[in-house]
Amino acid sequence: MAGHRRDGHPHGADRLCEAGDRVYSRAVRRGRVPREDAETVPCLVELALLHPDPDDMGWLVPTSPQEVMTRLLRGVYEEVSASQARVGDAVAAFEWYAGLGGRVQTPTEGVAIRVLDGLPRIRAAMDEATEACATEVLTVQPGGIRREDELSEGLHRALEMRRRGVRMRDLYTHVARHGQGLHNYMELMGDAAEARTLDEVVERLILFDRKVAFIPANTDRTIALELRHPALVDYLVTVFERLWRLAIPLAAPLPETGIDGITHRERSIAALLAEGHQDAVVAERLGISVRTCRAHIARLSETLGAASRTQLGVRIAQAGLDGPPRSPELQTLTAPGSAPVPDPGSPTAL
Numbered sequence: 001m002a003g004h005r006r007d008g009h010p011h012g013a014d015r016l017c018e019a020g021d022r023v024y025s026r027a028v029r030r031g032r033v034p035r036e037d038a039e040t041v042p043c044l045v046e047l048a049l050l051h052p053d054p055d056d057m058g059w060l061v062p063t064s065p066q067e068v069m070t071r072l073l074r075g076v077y078e079e080v081s082a083s084q085a086r087v088g089d090a091v092a093a094f095e096w097y098a099g100l101g102g103r104v105q106t107p108t109e110g111v112a113i114r115v116l117d118g119l120p121r122i123r124a125a126m127d128e129a130t131e132a133c134a135t136e137v138l139t140v141q142p143g144g145i146r147r148e149d150e151l152s153e154g155l156h157r158a159l160e161m162r163r164r165g166v167r168m169r170d171l172y173t174h175v176a177r178h179g180q181g182l183h184n185y186m187e188l189m190g191d192a193a194e195a196r197t198l199d200e201v202v203e204r205l206i207l208f209d210r211k212v213a214f215i216p217a218n219t220d221r222t223i224a225l226e227l228r229h230p231a232l233v234d235y236l237v238t239v240f241e242r243l244w245r246l247a248i249p250l251a252a253p254l255p256e257t258g259i260d261g262i263t264h265r266e267r268s269i270a271a272l273l274a275e276g277h278q279d280a281v282v283a284e285r286l287g288i289s290v291r292t293c294r295a296h297i298a299r300l301s302e303t304l305g306a307a308s309r310t311q312l313g314v315r316i317a318q319a320g321l322d323g324p325p326r327s328p329e330l331q332t333l334t335a336p337g338s339a340p341v342p343d344p345g346s347p348t349a350l
Helices: 018-030 065-098 119-132 148-153 155-163 174-178 180-192 230-246 264-274 279-286 290-304 309-318 328-333
Strands: 050-053 056-062 113-117 136-141 167-173 193-198 205-208 212-216 223-227
Touching: 018 050, 018 056, 113 119, 119 155, 119 205, 119 212, 119 223, 136 230, 155 167, 155 180, 167 174, 167 180, 167 230, 174 193, 174 264, 180 193, 193 230, 205 230, 212 230, 223 230, 264 279, 264 290, 264 309, 279 290, 290 309
Parallel strands: 136 167, 167 193
Antiparallel strands: 050 056, 113 223, 136 205, 205 212, 212 223
């Protein structure tokens, strides 16, 4: 009688949910129950505890408790027998391998770098680190708007750490601000978590208690590295802290660009274009689609009065969008259509 998971009823016949217990008990006492009584507890039909009355299909009759018990005991016996067989097979197999001899280094619990191949191993290692975490979790979450399934996948870990008083700090891209899922997640976490955003962040990173870190080892994130080497972990903590100081709290608005008609995202796009990046690279680094990126580039060109990509590059430099924001006075002097002001440190400066 394996457990079922449907409509919020994860259990087997040996541990009924509260609603299932009420309906089955009523059926045993009365001999049958109306079919609609079991609509909210489909587990009873799935577990064959109730079945249609052959004389009236509108009613459900219970399987006798004695038959259910016999079926459960048979299932338990089969599971135990199968487990014993697997244990025997495993012992026999590894006794054979042990007999081959050779010198194999036995890994220790404190191994500096461990490769986690496959999502089940990654999740298991993350769960283990979550259970051991006592004070702090630092995460970097690249990409754009966080999908609901991505947020809910790790929600149980986060809520468990919140219960234990663990503090969490999360870094996202500015684009993530536009997803309601992230705001709902932060509301659930309350004071236990704090989020900040940047134009772009490094690849995914999760740090527990500044002792163990997890980073992806391939592009689709089906392989990860678990890092416990103190030097590596300290380096990653330093990277996180420096990004954190540059980031803007999720609850705070993004700063103005200082140029009318140009949004914060378009300023970020302009800076990356000035570095020579193609549209696809710009989109990936900012966590937006290529289509959205090109729409922003078109608006940027229109605002700056650029008729071509080459001219757009010139206009970006003239407007001071190719680097950190300049002072308001300098932005006024270098607004679109005005002559560029020489860099005071350049040979042509007076």
